[in-house]
Each structure stands twice: as structure tokens, then as C-alpha cells.
Amino acid sequence: MIHDARIELTLPTQEDLREHSEHCSADPRLLAAVGGRLGGQLRLRRTGGRDALFTVSEVRDEERPEIVRAGLLGRRRLGADEPSDGVASTPAADPNLSEDRASGRGELIERRDDDGVHRGLVVIAPHGGGIEPHTDDQAERLAECLSAAGVSLWRCKGWGDAFDRWHITSTDIDPASFPLLDSLMDRGFRNAVAFHGFRDDEVLIGGACSPALKRRVRDAIADAVEGIVVRVARADERYGGDNPCNIVNRLTAGGRGGLQIEQGLTIRRDHGDAIAAAVAGVYARRLRRPLTV
Numbered sequence: 526m527i528h529d530a531r532i533e534l535t536l537p538t539q540e541d542l543r544e545h546s547e548h549c550s551a552d553p554r555l556l557a558a559v560g561g562r563l564g565g566q567l568r569l570r571r572t573g574g575r576d577a578l579f580t581v582s583e584v585r586d587e588e589r590p591e592i593v594r595a596g597l598l599g600r601r602r603l604g605a606d607e608p609s610d611g612v613a614s615t616p617a618a619d620p621n622l623s624e625d626r627a628s629g630r631g632e633l634i635e636r637r638d639d640d641g642v643h644r645g646l647v648v649i650a651p652h653g654g655g656i657e658p659h660t661d662d663q664a665e666r667l668a669e670c671l672s673a674a675g676v677s678l679w680r681c682k683g684w685g686d687a688f689d690r691w692h693i694t695s696t697d698i699d700p701a702s703f704p705l706l707d708s709l710m711d712r713g714f715r716n717a718v719a720f721h722g723f724r725d726d727e728v729l730i731g732g733a734c735s736p737a738l739k740r741r742v743r744d745a746i747a748d749a750v751e752g753i754v755v756r757v758a759r760a761d762e763r764y765g766g767d768n769p770c771n772i773v774n775r776l777t778a779g780g781r782g783g784l785q786i787e788q789g790l791t792i793r794r795d796h797g798d799a800i801a802a803a804v805a806g807v808y809a810r811r812l813r814r815p816l817t818v
Contacts, residue, residue, distance in 0.1 A: 526559040530569060530613040531591045532600060539594060541582050546598035547693055550583035551613070554590035559615050566617040566693060566702035569593060569603060572610045577602035577690040578617055578633065580697040602690055617693075617702040618681055628654070631685020637705035638668065638678040645812050646716040647677040647709060647776050651698060654682030656691050657722030659793040663786075663801040664720050670805035674812045677714070679706050695719070695785075696770040709776060716811065717783045718804060719773035723764055725789055728800065731758035731766035732784040733774040741807050742784060749803035750796045 535542045535550075542548050551567060561567050563584045570576045579599065593613060600606060618635040619627070627634045634654075639647075648668050653661025661680040668678040681703065683691030700707040716734075723729070728746055730739045739757045747755040758765035766773065766785030774783035788800065 527612050527614040528555055528558040529591050530555065530593050530611045531589065531608070532569060532571065532603065532611055533592050533594050533608045535594050535596050539583065539596070542594060542599060543596040545582070546596065546602060547578075547580055547697065548582040549579040549593050549595045549599060550585050551581050551593045552587040552590045553584050555593065555613060556581065556584065558590070559613055561613070561615050562699075562701065564697075565615070565699040567593070568614045568617055569595075570611045570614070571603040571605055574604045574609070574611070575631070575685070575690065578693055580693060580699070615702060616704055620705050624682065627682065628684045633681065633683040633691045635681045635703050635705045636679070637708065639709060640675050640677070643675045643677070644712050644714050644778075645674055645676070646671065646718070646808055647679065647712070647714045649678075649717065649719045649773060649776070650680035651695060651719065651772060652692055652721060653680045655684045655687035656682070657688070658790065659797045660720040660722055663793065663797045666798055666801035667718065667805045667808075670802055671809060671812065674809075677709060677712075679709060695721070695766070695772050696768050698772045700772070706772075712776075713778035714776050715778060715782055716808060717773045717776040718808070719766070719783065719785045720801075721764075721785060721787045722790060722793055723787045725787075726791065727754035727756065727789060728792060729756060729758050729764055729787040730784070731762070731764065731787065733767045733769065733771070733781050734784045738784065738807075742786070742804055745803040745807050746800050749799045750792075753792055753796070
């Protein structure tokens, strides 16, 4: 669904929007028109410019229903410092556009592979394509290794200044904005694995799963890829992935089965396949399924 929008400056009280480039506010009439909601993702397009994805962190009554507000960093996601006309739309990503066409257009897509039944393991890459490169390849590789287990797989892929336009923090991802992801949310998986990228030159193992599982994954990756720092995140460490709102935790029964893997770019580029295979070995034993090499 799509509606005219006017992207305006923030008000003095909107500190959150000035601090978070991914956040915006919107009038409730606009959200109703496009099927959006508080906490959901809203796609904005600047007239004559580009699209970007935002999380609606505030709903406020405006003089005109089409007004959306974003901070300077948010407006720069759209390629402009100044207020501008545009459109707002949902859903966040196109599930039907081919990967080749999406790459050529600088678009955002989502993909799901799922039998609709099993609950053993779901593997996700929320920031695939050019957002956090190679993370979607790793998710696909892990699922391939465990094909005998019928693993579910979801990834979101974006291109064209991808991180600046399409990245949404994992704790902000609203499944209702991604229909293919939403179809998995009620399953209550026993295990979930998310592949991510960050700037540090190491591998960080986090999530809300048990410390013992995180240590097993750490050891498996360290054995597979020598000379790289692989460690378990400390409690409440940034990028530790243990927040209950993190999408990888929300996919699991009781919110306690999520494992998050953060990796530097060079590491996931050069060793992504080996890391995914090492993780698959740990989960093959948990699922009591053979590996497909």
C-alpha cells in the first residue's frame, strides 16, 4: 500500500529521531492508509530520489496526515538534508522481485524456504545482499548442510547503498512488516541462528541461548578457522544479541533458543563457508541429523 508523504524536520521534543537514523514519526492517518503501525517498518521514497526503510518509533497527530518526520541522519538515508515530498508504503521488502532485478534496481527483497511444519531450527540473515555482505550466503550454506533436517531459512537482501538505506536494527525488526518472516513467528522453533556482520575483526558469539551452546559454537568455529579471534559475548555487551526483542530470540520457544554470530567483513568474506559449516556441525548433533557436505 502506498500514500503521499511529506518528509519534514524533527520537532524539539523528538530526540529519539535525531539520535537514530533508522527512526521516524508518522501521523496515525498515514499509517492506517498504508497498513503501518507503531514499531513497524515504513518505506519512504523522496520524490526524484531514493527509497529507504525506517522504523516508526513515534505516532503523532500532525496538521496534515501525510507528514512524516526524520532527523538529519534519517533524511540523509533518502539522499537529502532538506524536507521533501515523497511517498510512504508497506511492506518493507518485495517477496516476488527476482534477485537479479533487485540488485540492478538497488531494491530490498525477502526470501523464505520452509516446509510449514518442523520446529527444529530456523536460520536467518536479516541483513543480506549488500547490507552486511556474505551473511545471506552463510545462512544458505548452513541450511544446505542440514538439508536432511528440513531447516527453515529466511533472509532479507538489499542493494544500492544498502547499509545506509535498508539496515534495520535486529531489536527493531517487526515481523508484520515482512510477511514471509511473519509466517514463521508462531512456530516456536527450538533453535534459531542469525548471521550478522560488524566492523570488528573477530567473531562474536551471542544470543539468548545457553552459555554451553555458545561455547560449543565458539570452539567449532575456532577449530575450523585458525588465527581468528572467536569469543562469546559478555553479558549485555553491544552486539551480544541477548535482548529478548532481538528477532533471532523471538523466533524461538520461550525466547531462549537464539544464537547470533557477528563477524568482521574480511572474516565472513574469506571464511564464511567454513564458519557456516562449523556451526552446522554443532546443530547436526543437536538435531540428530546427518550433515550434507
